[in-house]
Amino acid sequence: MARMHSRRRGSSGSDKPAADDPPEWSDVEPEAIEDRVVELAEEGHSPSEIGLKLRDEGVQGTPVPDVKLATGKKVTEILEENDADPEIPEDLRNLMAKAVRLRDHVQENPTDHQNKRALQNTESKIRRLIDYYRGDELDEEFSYSVDEARDLI
Incomplete structure (x- = not known):
């Protein structure tokens, strides 16, 4: 399958070994x-x-x-x-942190068109993830903005 924001194909990752039981040397309760x-x-x-x-x-x-x-x-x-789960999912949090970093970079370097495009793609991924998680792990009224992302991260 091709990548989301480019025409290249990604290399496949390695699979975890098939195992049904934990190894004997790891006998933790x-x-x-x-x-x-x-x-x-x-x-x-x-x-x-x-x-x-x-x-x-x-x-x-x-x-x-x-x-x-x-x-x-x-x-x-x-x-x-145990009610210790994070308030926003980890993948969404990582994308928001990336968007904040890219936004700061683009403000300092306004002619960096490649990173402007990367920021657009990242924010697009964030919006799609918010739609996916809305109602389940996020509130119905949750929406993405750079200021909210800075506060959360």
Whole structure:
């Protein structure tokens, strides 16, 4: 499938190995993993950062290669159950941060047409994501503006 805002095709990514059970060397209790996930979320880490920290640092010194295999739930599901989920989804937050950075750059460099176009494409992606999440994870009256994005980020 081609990329969204260019005519090039992307290279395919690697697939995760097919596994039904967590490895034997990672014998951490699911409750301990869930407690650590909530603890990391309260420290301000995003769901993807939580997964990386569990993979690298682990729980009580034992790494957790895959949270879903170990607990049967995704990191975001664990956060929702414990009311620690972020107010806006992570992908939307990252796009808003990118748009804010691009907006600042374009204001300092008004002749940079390539980044003006990148800003337009990024804001287009933001609007589509807001339509996707509206009502479910975002309020019905949520709308994107640069000032609101600066406040959220």
